[in-house]
Amino acid sequence: MLDTGPDLSTGLFSHIDFSNGAVAAVSGGSDSTALLLLLKQHLDKTAPSAKLLAVTIDHGLRQGSADEARTVAKLCADRDIAHRMLAWSGAKPSTGLPAAAREARYQLLASAARAEGIGLIVTGHTADDQAETVLMRRDRNDATRDEGRGLAGMAPATLHDWRDWIVRPLLGVRRDALRDFLRRQQVGWAEDPTNADEAFERTRMRAALAGEAGAQRMNDALALAARQAGDRTRLGGEAARLIERFASQPAAGLIRLDPALLGAGADRAAVYALRVLLATSGGIAFLPDQARGEALFARLKAGFLCATLSRTVVDFRRAGIFLRREMRGLPAAAATIDGAIWDGRRQITLNDAGGALLIAPFGAMAAKRLAVGRDETPPSLLRAALAAEPGWLQAVEKVGPEPDWPTSQGFAASPVVAPFARFLPSFDLAPARAVAGLIGAAPLPALPLRGPSAG
Numbered sequence: 001m002l003d004t005g006p007d008l009s010t011g012l013f014s015h016i017d018f019s020n021g022a023v024a025a026v027s028g029g030s031d032s033t034a035l036l037l038l039l040k041q042h043l044d045k046t047a048p049s050a051k052l053l054a055v056t057i058d059h060g061l062r063q064g065s066a067d068e069a070r071t072v073a074k075l076c077a078d079r080d081i082a083h084r085m086l087a088w089s090g091a092k093p094s095t096g097l098p099a100a101a102r103e104a105r106y107q108l109l110a111s112a113a114r115a116e117g118i119g120l121i122v123t124g125h126t127a128d129d130q131a132e133t134v135l136m137r138r139d140r141n142d143a144t145r146d147e148g149r150g151l152a153g154m155a156p157a158t159l160h161d162w163r164d165w166i167v168r169p170l171l172g173v174r175r176d177a178l179r180d181f182l183r184r185q186q187v188g189w190a191e192d193p194t195n196a197d198e199a200f201e202r203t204r205m206r207a208a209l210a211g212e213a214g215a216q217r218m219n220d221a222l223a224l225a226a227r228q229a230g231d232r233t234r235l236g237g238e239a240a241r242l243i244e245r246f247a248s249q250p251a252a253g254l255i256r257l258d259p260a261l262l263g264a265g266a267d268r269a270a271v272y273a274l275r276v277l278l279a280t281s282g283g284i285a286f287l288p289d290q291a292r293g294e295a296l297f298a299r300l301k302a303g304f305l306c307a308t309l310s311r312t313v314v315d316f317r318r319a320g321i322f323l324r325r326e327m328r329g330l331p332a333a334a335a336t337i338d339g340a341i342w343d344g345r346r347q348i349t350l351n352d353a354g355g356a357l358l359i360a361p362f363g364a365m366a367a368k369r370l371a372v373g374r375d376e377t378p379p380s381l382l383r384a385a386l387a388a389e390p391g392w393l394q395a396v397e398k399v400g401p402e403p404d405w406p407t408s409q410g411f412a413a414s415p416v417v418a419p420f421a422r423f424l425p426s427f428d429l430a431p432a433r434a435v436a437g438l439i440g441a442a443p444l445p446a447l448p449l450r451g452p453s454a455g
């Protein structure tokens with residue numbers, strides 16, 4: 001699996017479709033600098049007309065970051081590679097800084113890619129990063145909480161914002177091999193001082209994996225990640241088939257599960273499917289935890305119930321098992337911007353009147369007045385689901401004419417698959433696609449990979 005041969009670029013990129021170009025995310029560290037040069041070699045050989053843009057984000061978080069960005073710019077100028085430096089200018093939170101920096105970084109990389117008509121971002125994550133990630137997750141016991149999904153590590157490709165692919169071609173390559181390559185090329189790199197700071201969990205893990213002593217642990221961690229990735233992909237495929245067979249959507253915001261799901265003899269996949277659907281209905285980016293999903297599934301097997309999990313009301317009655325967003329905690333009436341995600345569940349497209357609109361939950365009173373229920377779905381459930389859908393009010397004047405959802409002229413709301421809307425690892429493509437089909441979300445863009453890693 002680990003490639004340490006002299007011509008690293010062979011085989012690293014041949015499974016990736018670069019026909020729409022690529023943005024290379026280059027921090028100036030060894031991994032991403034090597035990524036850039038290897039990719040350039042590959043494209044020169046195989047697709048010289050493909051667009052390549054190197055992008056460096058200056059997070060403005062430590063001294064020297066702007067100098068590092070300038071060093072990358074110089075390297076790019078020498079090698080005839082287009083380069084952009086982008087600064088993270090937003091407010092920096094006092095807690096959760098690394099996560100906020102990562103979020104901002106991907107937003108900036110995606111906007112640079114879109115500006116050039118590129119839909120693919122490549123990063124320099126290595127086998128070392130993968131092993132560290134997996135072992136840190138195992139030490140934190142994330143595995144028991146989520147059935148080992150996280151132990152699959154980083155996916156070879158991840159869809160960002162349901163639009164831009166992030167591809168990690170170096171996940172099978174050791175950092176040492178990349179550094180040897182750079183030395184042979186006589187190209188230097190920047191060392192991030194935080195990588196030496198033992199206060200960070202990742203630094204300590206890196207030290208534990210160093211040298212001969214760490215080599216076996218590293219290989220074991222990578223083998224574990226590969227096994228877990230296979231398991232996660234298979235389980236996702238089974239869950240997708242269950243969703244296609246047993247789930248339907250009688251109305252926007254209302255999912256019906258055929259109770260036959262409970263006796264389908266595929267409990268593990270059914271629990272997974274249930275967790276994905278709960279997060280989708282509730283507009284939550286994370287799946288409810290495994291133990292709660294299993295407990296709910298066991299209760300459903302025992303008979304009719306009404307329960308709430310992941311902001312979703314689960315209502316099992318004679319007509320079926322119904323999932324809908326609970327009314328509690330819906331967003332208050334507020335102006336919104338075009339393209340914003342409302343309540344984690346609906347992407348809002350504003351029409352002309354944008355500025356004057358407040359988006360608000362449709363509400364139980366308004367839902368009550370509408371004629372609903374032409375099929376066997378209980379009208380009370382249709383109304384309850386409708387009440388939690390977005391409606392609109394006129395912002396400036398007094399409350400405007402009665403909201404006329406779902407044919408409002410003010411805005412359109414299209415469903416998003418909440419747990420996968422921001423980041424969709426390629427392991428989870430099958431359930432994401434199944435849920436998108438179920439709720440009418442935009443279809444997934446094609447995966448830019450060929451071969452087994454295409455999932």
Ligand SMILES: Nc1ncnc2c1ncn2[C@@H]1O[C@H](COP(=O)(O)OP(=O)(O)OP(=O)(O)O)[C@@H](O)[C@H]1O
Nearest residue numbers: 025026027031032055056057058102122123124125
């Ligand atoms: N400042 C930056 N500018 C451009 N790309 C960057 C920058 N920082 C990191 N990257 C990209 O992300 C890859 C991983 O970097 P690193 O491991 O430092 O970040 P991370 O926060 O762990 O990443 P991630 O959040 O993507 O897991 C790099 O190889 C590079 O491709």
